Amino acid sequence: MASHWIWQQPDWPTFNWQADRLAPLLRECVQAQGQLIGMAGSVDASLNAQNELDALLQNIVTSSAIEGEQLNVGSVRSSLARRLGLQLTEGDHVSQRSEGLAQLLLDATQHFAQPLTVPRLLEWHQWLFPDQGTDFAARAIRVGALRGDEPMQVVSGRLDRPTVHFEAPPRAGLEQQLETFLVWFDSTRHQPDLDPLLRAGIAHFWFVTLHPFDDGNGRLTRTITDLALAQGEAQAIRFYAMSASILEDRSGYYRVLENSQKGTSDITQWLEWFLQTLLRSLQQAMERIESVLGKARFWQAHRASALSVEQTKVLNRLLDGGERGFENGISAAQYQAVAKVSKATATRHLSELLEKGCLKRLPGGGRSTRYQIRYPDASTE
Template sequence: MAAHWIWQQAEWPDFHWQAEALAPALRECVQAQGRLLGMTGAVTASISVQNELDALLQNIVSSSAIEGEQLNVGSVRSSLARRLGLEHADDTSVTQRSEGLAKLLLDATRHFNQPLTVERLLEWHEWLFPDQISDLAHRRIRIGALRGDEPMQVVSGRLERPTVHFEAPPRKGLEQQLQQFIDWFEASRHQSSIDPLLRAGIAHFWFVTLHPFDDGNGRLTRTLTDLALAQGEAQAIRFHAMSVSILDDRVGYYRILENSQRATLDITDWLNWFLQTLLRSLQKAMTNIESVLGKTRFWQVHRDSALSPEQIKALDRLLDGDEKGFEQGISAAQYQAVAKVSKATATRHLTELLEKGCLERMPGGGRSTRYRINYPAD
């Protein structure tokens, strides 16, 4: 009988890929990774922690959003802030859920040197569902334990005519298959023959295909990916959030997984998708850090410019750029609204900011004149 799923192939899980086809994307990722690590060396400790908090927060929230779950962002931020030692962490909004998710990702990234074991995975699963641990009578999923004997399928559509997108390997023999994965994960970390980024992509695909738990497989898969990436970089601090880029192409993510899980053991297409998605997350992180560094340099140059509180407020909005809706600069009318000043004061403030070198006029003129930040030279 022909194999319908990849795990039914006789050689499973002996994955292979076409190295020459992946070489361009892999080279781009390695270069971007190097540039990002170089940039992070230029940021101060306080900026570093804040950027790490933002990246971890985005990773957690996006990983859950991929599964259709909307988290309380403030609660997750508070849990992360407290664990990162940031002052003013708001403990009032912390929940068991946010605590578990923060603990999970920080264990994977901060403790990347610790070995992966079945016990560690089971503990991760418990952290993923902390609010259900005590509810033994109404437990719908096995928490901190491998899945049950019933077939594990990913299904969509109506009950009478469902579409099966994926079926995991049978429960019998799952312990051995999971241990085989863990043994590979530990051994491959020290093998120079496999690039660390490809290793992360293989780990992602292999674990999500095993689907060892009743629920939470996708989130644990992406946590494992973060662990593998941290091991590859040999750095606990995370500045890029791959789950954000996966969420941006959620449909493509599920499509490439389904297509690859129905195909041969040549996983080149999956690895290419993985590398392209990782590259976008690295590029996004570099853009964020460039923005932070640019903002820091700007205020260093203008710390003695004797600016009014209104001017500082407007400049802060502009420095945040597209995040605040001012990626196309600011007009006199917008300045008036942001700074809450009269039309005459807005005109005077903008003239002063031009004279002090804080702003520059954008092309165009008349009533439509817009102003943008005049970034100091490096």
């Protein structure tokens, strides 16, 4: 194991990276980002609002899940919906926890033009821990204040022989270290020779390495990343949730952080992981919007088709895609189960949907015949 943490390097916090190694990945991310923003521009405003709500919700829930905390999704959704001026789901209890997390992410992304300062960070920390007496905080922490004097370590394993994965810089001088980070964050916002996506990756790594609070460092780091990404795009609307992609490779996230924090000031490996994860997040968001657009085009093409309630219900299930278990189409027996109709009615409904061009029959026949959505051609809309 290296004898030095990165913050003990003589050139800390001057980071460097191999630009040529990152260039192809960076190009792909910038392209995907532009494509996503373009696609979102062609979506109806109410669908866009729903898309944004889904992305923000996913971001909050998964950022907490990375830390092992399961949030009440309904409560978080209600907090976000109210702040975005959307319809609330009746009967959802809204907790102080949800309110704080919604306020935190929306402050970072909607007020991206405001400078990031120590008072703003301390306020964010208070929103993260709105009521100290609750059971999500396993130990007493200083809320809205920097961490105490005891060493800040990330450890695992046995109590008598712990493995130290990371140790943060000592408490003495932490204010100055944080100030250096914030000055850099502010001064690089419009720096032409630093790509905004690399800036977001550096900010993520630098802040999580400082680990300035007793608890909540990971969540605040990811909030700062969202702020940096919003600044780079110069828009408050979020259509992708980077925390969700980090959660998908949580062990990889911790591994690459640990390797880089024990390494030299060359953070190429970290930035490579960061950009790959960001790219995956952008691609998933494009797939989601593509499916929203596909669904809208489908109903536009069939607005005059006289469909029964049961037929509409099944078509919506199919249009919602693979997550509902019908990624390989639907059989007559499944239609019968979903629509709650008799076998004869299911057969009749399916042949009507084929006739109206709503469905197409997949290869293979007999009782195992399956049917899939027939999307309208763009030219026939």
